[in-house]
Amino acid sequence: MSSSVGGRLEAVARERSLFGPDYLRLGALVLVAVAVHAWLLAHTALTARDSLGFARQALCFETPSAVPHEDGRPKNVVDLIRTSEHPPGYPLAILVVYKGLSCVSDAPVSDRALLAAQLANALAAVLLVIPTYLIGRMLFGRNTGFAAALLFQVLPVPARITSDGLTEGVYLLSTTVAVALAVRAVMAPRISAFLLCGLATGVSYLVRPEGLMIAAGPGAVVLGLGLARRWPRDRAFGCLSALVIGVCLVAVPYMVLIGKLTHKPAGNELLNPFAPARPVHYSAQAAPTTGAIGPLFAEWWNDEKDSGKSKTVWGVQAVFKEVSKSANYAVWPLALFAILALRRRFAAEAGPWVLVIIAACNFLLLLYLATRVGYVSERHTVLLTLLACPFAAAGLPLLATGIGQIFPRVERFGVRVTAAGLLVALVVASLPFALKPMHPNRVGHKHAGHWLAANMKSDEALIDPFCWAAWYAGRTLYRPDGYNPPQSRATYIVLENKAGTPHSRLPVLPLAQEQATRPGARVVYHWPENVSKDNAIVHVVKIGED
Template sequence: MSASVGARLESVAPKRTLFGPDYLRLAVLAAVALSVHVWLMSHTALTARDSLGFARQTLCYETPSAVPVGPGERAKTAIDLVRESEHPPGYPLVIWGTFKAVSLVSTAPVADRALFSAQLANALAAVLLVVPTYLIGRLLFSRNVGFAAALLFQVLPVPARITSDGLTEGVYLLATATALFFAVRAVTTPRISSFLLCGLAIGASYLVRPEGLMLFTGPAAVVFWLGLIRRWPRDIALGRLAALFVGVCLVAVPYMALIGKLTNKPSPGQMLNLLAPPQPVYRGANAVPAAPSGPLFAEWWNDARDSGQSQNVWAVNAVFKEVSKGANYVVWPLAVFAVLALRRKLVAEPGPWVLLVLAACNLTVLLYLAARVGYVSERHTVLLTLLACQLAAAGLPLLAASIGQVFPRVERFGVRVTAATLLVALVIGALPFALKPMHPNREGHKHAGRWLAANLRSDEALVDPFCWAAWYSGRALYRPSGYNPEFSSATYIVKENNARTPHSRLPVLSEANQLAAQPNSSVVYHWPENVSEDEAVIHVVRIRSVGQLVYGTASAVAGGARGTE
């Protein structure tokens, strides 16, 4: 940059935005985030079921000719696959780039490489997430608040584990936090470029998950209000709002035009159909009580259990449970405390209102989702948790001061409560739960899949209601059905032995169990291999010469499972 001063052209140094203390804090945050995600990735027995769909979508994008088509149909192109896929293309494209890099250094089977690439893409994005998270807190409050917010989010159990799995959350949150940073900067130091960049980031988050468009409400509401009360000239406010809108459209509209609607996912369509009555996606018809090994990752409406109460009341209760769990139960109370304590600052400055408006909008959407669809997951709450961490971090110094005033005698014993000690206590309390191994109870499905890969013939069918073994066998890499020939010489069924599984909502689980119980069936593989068949966790059952009957039963074996483990 240069400027003319006194008829002389003089160089003007660009204004710095980050300094040594910022880089030091970011380095510590990156080290912590990297350690957490490397640990969790190295202690993952099996990725979540949804990761199979994203990895499959990636492989189909890479080799569209491998995607099966019906009789008389033309071969699929990548554009066809983007148009027809239920999920937006953003995350599979990130996985594809990671998969190409992993393939340069790994000779593992395609099934393993694709799932590892999904997990790695998610985790790397989560590590990069420390940058915008820190910058948001620094811009709104201080360096220490930004550091505390980013650190807290990285070690909370639900965010840490979800962003270390093969799911979309890491990439989605990276785009979301980047959009939030530009939004906060735009309303505090208004520039057209910041609003445009914010819109582009919102569009990018939409290409990962359709609810990314929800981010538009935060900065748009603040700009509208500041223009309405004439804090900003209305024509200038309108121009800034237009820049925000244009940025979103530049990224989002091409995809909308390609698919011809807002999203291919069924849940948003059901939510927007106001004339239709609420219709739970999982009615619990085949419900089996979950094993007591751990909590479920979501709340589902169950006709047998919940039909006597209002679905709206159930929705409030379900959202409260999942939001509390996502924030590790203590973060949201601390955030509410901070809002009350800092209410004058929050009201006077426009930056925090971006977070507050977005939090209110997200909570409203979750309540409506639960009421209409009868389902809400802890995955849906991670953005709320990210917002809560910013406010909770700002409340730590105030809470420490309040504790010192209420319990003054504590300092007489040489114990001083500070924001740093509270942060350390929160981190120490969260890490043991965050660092637990991922999905160890599902490891047997991978071994069953590898056994099937070595023993399953092309003229034999496979029924796998859990989907993982079908993936590792190579049958479900490009199609969710696992490829079952119309007339099979034998059929293999993957079964959990004596499991009271929380996956009882799977569409063909009951049917698969009935097939496995037929008189002509026999267990041909079990895992662990060093225990007796009765003590094994996983059974692979073989039925001889069932033919077309099994093909009709198994046509949807490996796909269609909603949710994650």
């Protein structure tokens, strides 16, 4: 005898993760991010010097035959990836944007490539609002996610760095996606979730090698929960294995190709603590001062100025200084206040621990970088700032509650209104500094480069210790050392007459200054053009035939 149960099969709707209120908040965040980055792109006089290397790598990916081997035969893309100092992630993103720009712009290759670098960085920074919002939403709620994403987009250092021709936008997008997946994985543990987190971590490594540290957050959480038997150990082992496999699937092929963890000099110094540190080259105008010329964007150990100091103490001070600037001095104190106030949640929830562990790893890595290499930059601290933003946003209602208890008149407005007012105050205080034009004092190098492109002949040599003019002149588009004929009838030299900011890492500058004092050297171009040569900022000096 058989029996059957009849019934109507119904399709179960997939559980939604985002709803109308989420989309409204994300739409507002995207509008703010587009406005901030579009303003900064439109008011960029000159990109950072490091952007030249990334744009060059992208151009070489497009035309690998333009870069010959040491034996003279042309390179291919695999050769370029194997020998390039930087991982391929960001240059490939630049190449995609450059291809699109080439369809709508007939600007010179030099201008187009640097604009592509900026756009790739800024577009990634706009997309960054999505994972940042999701992290805050998963940990503390919609309003916290909105406040965290908004705050990060308007902070001066992150906003400006992610609008320059640097890796930060693409790096932060990839790492923040990995962090969001890590938070989701430890809150709702599945093998697939940890595998996706590992894959995203591997992608972030292809942008910057330190992206591998993202795996430390979920890895340490899973290990701790497994050892404490809060998770079954077989589940913990499976999740940890999935995380490692995901990372290896993306990262190991690149490691095998280059034969090491990274080609970056600083990375190799960190991996080899017993090797002598690289010498740092400063220009004669690069005295480590922050007087009338404004603040530097990095802290450098100077053998003369810092002689006798403890490098460890100096490193701690340098890291705290750069982290404070990156967070606009208010975000990290607010984040630490929230962490202390919400410390009971850490005992019950695993999600916040992911951010705390990654932040601790990043901070320790910065300390090691500062003490080992003698250098730490604002650029290195933006991930720390991003990790602090969800906690800082969660601290706003807590701070509002405290203010209401101290000032009863404020309490009548309610916690939400007061917290929103504090967020608006932080945004308003940040925007004037975030929206300042970028690098206006170095625009003379761009004008000098365009002048050289129009006037310099192929059989004439060029010495440019600052790199920008040589780029815009078309001499260093595919080779960092540029092209100089073996027998040149004349030599052009680019110098700053009155430096607006200090420069570092300019080993060619002494040679350029010495050559410019030779008999027959004369200034053939200066910028600004409407002032006298003595009052100009940038000089182009020529030696040899007219």
